[in-house]
Amino acid sequence: MPTLPDIGSSLPDVVVRTAIVYLFLVTALRISGKREVGQMSVLELVVILVISDAVQNSMVGQNSSLWGGLVAVTTLLVLDIGLKALSSRLPFLRRAIAGEPRLLVHDGRLLAKALRREGIDADEVDAAVRAHGLERIADVKLAILETDGSISIIPMSGHTGAERGSGKKPAS
Secondary structure, eight states: OOOOOOOSHHHHHHHHHHHHHHHHHHHHHHHOOOOOOOGGGHHHHHHHHHHHHHHHHHHHOOOHHHHHHHHHHHHHHHHHHHHHHHHHHHHHHHHHHOOOEEEEETTTTHHHHHHHHHHHHHHHHHHHHHHTTSSSSSGEEEEEOOSOOOEEEEEEEEETTTTSOOOOOOOO
């Protein structure tokens, strides 16, 4: 296994360490797929919590001082604000970070390849369809996985559903 450079634990080193960990995590989490926090499974939540504990020492090294922690937090906030600002100005960066919406259902048919690629199963799409007040996937003209991890549903003509997203069943 290749060795990584030994970065110390001084305050400037904490900035470098934190930036490396932040950029690595943004990339890794982007590759792992789109999910809203409210849509995370228990396993995904556990992974996020364990990751946070695992990278803590990677960011501050031996520097367990209050200043080391404050520098790490400040670095994370500055990087987050900077990356958001850059991605709002550079469409290619925005697409790389957030991705693009993906079609999951077309004219009542699940697109199995898209589901596999996004790590979504048919049960999740079924749940989104029901949340939009429709009974079955056959009632869906389009289902789109949005960049924020939510699933938008557009019903077939003649199906009013829950009027797209209220999550309530239509009145009888």
